[in-house]
Amino acid sequence: MATSGLEQLCSAKEVVVSTGSGGVGKTTVAASVAATAAAQLDAKVLVLTVDPAKRLASALGVQEFGNVETQVERAAFEQAGVDPAGELWVAMLDTKQSWDDLVRQHAPDAATRDAILANPLYQNITGRFVQSHDYVAMERLYEIHASGRYDLVVVDTPPTRNAVDFLDAPDRMADFFSSPLLRWLITPYRSRLVNLASKPFYTVADRILGTQFLEDIAEFFILFQTMYDGFVERARAVTTLLGGPQTTFLVVSTLEVAPAREAEFFLDLLAGRRYHVGALVLNRVLPEFLLDRSATAVARRLTHDAADLSEVFRSPLGVGDDEPLESVLGQVGQSYLDYQVVARREAEQRAELSSTPDLCLTVPALEGDIHSLGGLLDLGGRLWT
Numbered sequence: 287m288a289t290s291g292l293e294q295l296c297s298a299k300e301v302v303v304s305t306g307s308g309g310v311g312k313t314t315v316a317a318s319v320a321a322t323a324a325a326q327l328d329a330k331v332l333v334l335t336v337d338p339a340k341r342l343a344s345a346l347g348v349q350e351f352g353n354v355e356t357q358v359e360r361a362a363f364e365q366a367g368v369d370p371a372g373e374l375w376v377a378m379l380d381t382k383q384s385w386d387d388l389v390r391q392h393a394p395d396a397a398t399r400d401a402i403l404a405n406p407l408y409q410n411i412t413g414r415f416v417q418s419h420d421y422v423a424m425e426r427l428y429e430i431h432a433s434g435r436y437d438l439v440v441v442d443t444p445p446t447r448n449a450v451d452f453l454d455a456p457d458r459m460a461d462f463f464s465s466p467l468l469r470w471l472i473t474p475y476r477s478r479l480v481n482l483a484s485k486p487f488y489t490v491a492d493r494i495l496g497t498q499f500l501e502d503i504a505e506f507f508i509l510f511q512t513m514y515d516g517f518v519e520r521a522r523a524v525t526t527l528l529g530g531p532q533t534t535f536l537v538v539s540t541l542e543v544a545p546a547r548e549a550e551f552f553l554d555l556l557a558g559r560r561y562h563v564g565a566l567v568l569n570r571v572l573p574e575f576l577l578d579r580s581a582t583a584v585a586r587r588l589t590h591d592a593a594d595l596s597e598v599f600r601s602p603l604g605v606g607d608d609e610p611l612e613s614v615l616g617q618v619g620q621s622y623l624d625y626q627v628v629a630r631r632e633a634e635q636r637a638e639l640s641s642t643p644d645l646c647l648t649v650p651a652l653e654g655d656i657h658s659l660g661g662l663l664d665l666g667g668r669l670w671t
């Protein structure tokens with residue numbers, strides 16, 4: 287295991303991507319790492335969040351949702367007792383707005399651009415495109431990084447079913463433009479020559495959906511195809527950025543069975559693509575002292591001798607004769623032993639997982655939700671050194 291910590295990683299890299307399965311703490315880790323980097327390094331840091339909880343957004347002092355990049359005020363750091371060396375900026379991913387920007391950028395001319403943006407299906411379809419969220423997340427990352435406005439961009443990833451979906455999103459988008467489905471949707475309207483085989487389908491579809499609807503769909507995709515080159519080129523650039531020397535991945539996981547399995551799969555996949563994995567971040571890990579042998583003996587005694595011990599402790603604890611001290615002591619001992627079983631399983635999982643990346647960082651479950659800058663800095667500080 288290498289000695290380099292998160293500090294070195296954040297100093298050396300320009301893009302840090304926080305990945306992992308849903309609910310493991312990707313968003314929290316991304317925000318914590320960015321906040322801590324801004325506090326510690328003389329750098330302009332942006333965290334690009336995808337599904338920020340309202341509480342997290344307000345913790346960062348960002349009320350406005352959308353693609354606007356907003357600076358977290360110095361005063362917020364000072365309130366948390368920190369004098370930041372750098373700047374922290376936050377942006378949230380607005381899928382609709384990002385699509386509009388993309389269309390503006392890639393449309394071949396103003397007329398096509400306006401036709402796409404005005405197409406009645408455009409809004410609906412972009413919102414529902416399979417994984418369109420993943421695509422725009424990666425696209426936005428590329429755009430922000432290319433602008434050179436920040437020294438470090440920490441990216442949260444969308445809550446996809448599979449952690450790998452967003453990685454493939456740029457390629458999938460490029461594939462989509464040349465897909466048979468798209469050709470099929472467009473052909474009859476483009477040529478206005480419905481062949482015999484598909485005629486019955488269109489007759490029925492016309493009757494059910496209405497000619498206007500089908501024409502809107504066809505028009506939309508025909509217009510969309512004009513942006514093919516731009517999209518494909520972009521998709522390649524995004525993939526290059528993800529695999530480049532300036533980018534590193536954090537794989538976030540808890541030590542529960544399902545997320546740990548997905549993390550293992552993801553670590554292998556990233557390694558297979560030669561992407562740089564900076565660290566495995568194990569979140570909500572139980573403290574190591576639970577594995578202490580002498581503590582086990584104490585917990586066992588507490589459980590077995592609860593009756594005797596309750597006699598001894600009743601008076602120093604100021605607990606009356608009719609209060610259930612015996613059951614409380616017994617339960618405390620038993621709970622400790624139960625936690626120990628989980629901690630042992632966690633230690634095994636951890637040993638298996640941490641053999642892959644250079645750096646394995648752990649964070650305990652902190653009290654309550656992390657919904658203040660102070661909370662983020664606390665968590666980030668535990669990862670930092």
Ligand SMILES: Nc1ncnc2c1ncn2[C@@H]1O[C@H](COP(=O)(O)OP(=O)(O)O)[C@@H](O)[C@H]1O
Pocket residue numbers: 306307308309310311312313314315339445569570649650651652653654655656657665
């Ligand atoms: N170490 C931790 N201690 C306490 N709460 C945490 C910790 N990590 C995450 N949480 C909380 O768990 C919830 C889910 O975390 P989140 O970062 O949104 O997960 P994800 O983005 O992976 O879906 C949030 O409410 C967050 O505040």
Ligand SMILES: [Mg+2]
Pocket residue numbers: 312313314337442443445
């Ligand atoms: Mg999230």
